[in-house]
Amino acid sequence: NAGVTQTPKFQVLKTGQSMTLQCAQDMNHNSMYWYRQDPGMGLRLIYYSASEGTTDKGEVPNGYNVSRLNKREFSLRLESAAPSQTSVYFCASSLNRDTEAFFGQGTRLTVV
Amino acid sequence: DAKTTQPNSMESNEEEPVHLPCNHSTISGTDYIHWYRQLPSQGPEYVIHGLTSNVNNRMASLAIAEDRKSSTLILHRATLRDAAVYYCILREQTGANNLFFGTGTRLTVIP
Numbered sequence: 429n430a431g432v433t434q435t436p437k438f439q440v441l442k443t444g445q446s447m448t449l450q451c452a453q454d455m456n457h458n459s460m461y462w463y464r465q466d467p468g469m470g471l472r473l474i475y476y477s478a479s480e481g482t483t484d485k486g487e488v489p490n491g492y493n494v495s496r497l498n499k500r501e502f503s504l505r506l507e508s509a510a511p512s513q514t515s516v517y518f519c520a521s522s523l524n525r526d527t528e529a530f531f532g533q534g535t536r537l538t539v540v
Numbered sequence: 541d542a543k544t545t546q547p548n549s550m551e552s553n554e555e556e557p558v559h560l561p562c563n564h565s566t567i568s569g570t571d572y573i574h575w576y577r578q579l580p581s582q583g584p585e586y587v588i589h590g591l592t593s594n595v596n597n598r599m600a601s602l603a604i605a606e607d608r609k610s611s612t613l614i615l616h617r618a619t620l621r622d623a624a625v626y627y628c629i630l631r632e633q634t635g636a637n638n639l640f641f642g643t644g645t646r647l648t649v650i651p
Contacts, residue, residue, distance in 0.1 A: 432583075461638075461639075463641075468643075469643060470627060470641030470642050470643050470644060471584065471639075471641040472641070473638045473639075473640075476638070486638060487638075518583050518584070520583075520584075520639075525631070525633050526572065526633075528574070528586035528589060529576075529584075529586065529639055530586070531583030531584045531585070532583055533582060533583050534582075534583050
């Protein structure tokens, strides 16, 4: 049981480049989330998907887009990367509102 | 988002119990109290959660005050592997159902 898998684990981008962070879960969870974590801080919600076919903004959505491709996959896209988007990105999933969330191992993104 | 207040850091000796406090005075009646921990260079890991009653699992116990305005995570015997940042989170049952992470408590376990 792989849980939540994120790719890539590390990425360096130049300012203005675009990229997509991939996330997949194999637990048949309904809800999926994207967070970012800056040094010394807690996680902040970027976007979430309560169920397949729906997505909504979280606390810090500017500069990002998401796609809930199917129940398993939830991708995060940076259209034009900026140094302020240098962070560690975590994907998470949960079965429903009352159950625990499972997190991936993170993607460490540096924008230069 | 409902907020929580935790001490920035705590220390514990190995194999002793640890009580990690959390205040959440603005909790609503439907918010669940969740605890997660984050080991260095890893994603957060679920520890325990509850609504009103005290809860136990293989990792820890959660003691919830009668008025639900505070809670305590109890690690019965701290090990070196328990050194992590512990987050106390109120999970809303409406809207984004977000897990709002504060800065947490950094637990240091002393051998």
